[in-house]
Amino acid sequence: MGDTSYSESADQADEYARAALTLMRAKGVVANPNNFAVWYCHFSGKRPELSQTLQILLDNGQNFTPERSDELFRRFFTVEEENKNLFETAGQIENEISKILTTLDLAGDGAARYGRTLSDASRSIGGAGAEDLQGMIVKVIKETRGMERLNKALENQLEKSSGEIVQLKDDLEEMRREAMTDSLTGLANRKRFDLELRRAAMTAMEDGAPLCLLMVDIDHFKRFNDTYGHQVGDQVLKLLGATLKASVRADDMAARYGGEEFAIILPQTKIDEAKKVAEEIRHKISAKNLINRQTKEDMGKITVSMGIAQFAYGESLGVLIKRADQALYMAKRTGRDRSLSERDLDDKALSFDH
Known part of the structure; x- marks a missing residue:
């Protein structure tokens, strides 16, 4: 999780604190002690995983709602x-x-x-x-x-x-x-995902068995949140979590990776089989029509983009996740509502049909 000691000088600490409070104000984040700890550590570089997560959220223009801020604190500071x-x-x-x-x-x-x-x-x-x-x-x-x-x-x-x-x-x-559980969706959280992926990789190498990783991201989730509100957005996350949980085998594991991104670990699964699993999940999700039960408003459908990678024995798990993420981002760039695997990363014939 990174170095948690505070050895910086008074001037450095003042600089980090000012930078943290300035960006927190710009993003509408309440400057309570928990939130300040998150943003201070981001600027101090003490927790690289925290900084990486925050930077992704910032780059994607995500809103730092009280719920998201609380999630960040619980994820990185509750040990x-x-x-x-x-x-x-x-x-x-x-x-x-x-x-x-x-x-x-x-x-x-x-x-x-x-x-x-x-x-x-x-x-x-x-x-x-x-x-x-x-x-x-x-x-x-x-x-x-x-x-x-x-x-x-x-x-x-x-x-x-x-x-x-x-x-x-x-x-x-x-x-x-x-x-080890994400409080909103009931799926495994990032901590459990990291542990399970490490264990699954060791088992795959010992048994000589295949292992695949699916990364899943909700398309246009920010726009959906802005249109219907974060409470409805949370219900969408719960719905997706339930769908993923119901779509995997007992030995598989679905996890909330962070924000609107999810991950599925598929032991004993080759990349072609993982592609079929991804497509089944994608079709299940896109077939659901969202209705607000209170207002009866038809909110249309949600879709997901998915990236698939197969574990290469001995490789860093960060490399495996990166390949799956790259396939996921290509799926988004090439139209969304689709699943692509690492095999598609070098395929120049992908169509931009959306």
């Missing part, structure tokens, strides 16, 4: 919060384990004391008189009841701690899911 939550949960688990160990120690002390009582009684019982025997019986009964209470307390504590630990395990799993 610390996740670590804090994990640390707190780990502390709770440690506390529960400590309770169990303490209870086991008490049970161990109680068992040792009970054992000594029985041993003493066993050694003394042969020569004991009636009165001494009665006293020993009373003592053994007392220790036995104490041991029963201790065992019951141990059982209750173990049951309670077991329930607490199960709940904490569920909380950890939920935190993991949230950290």
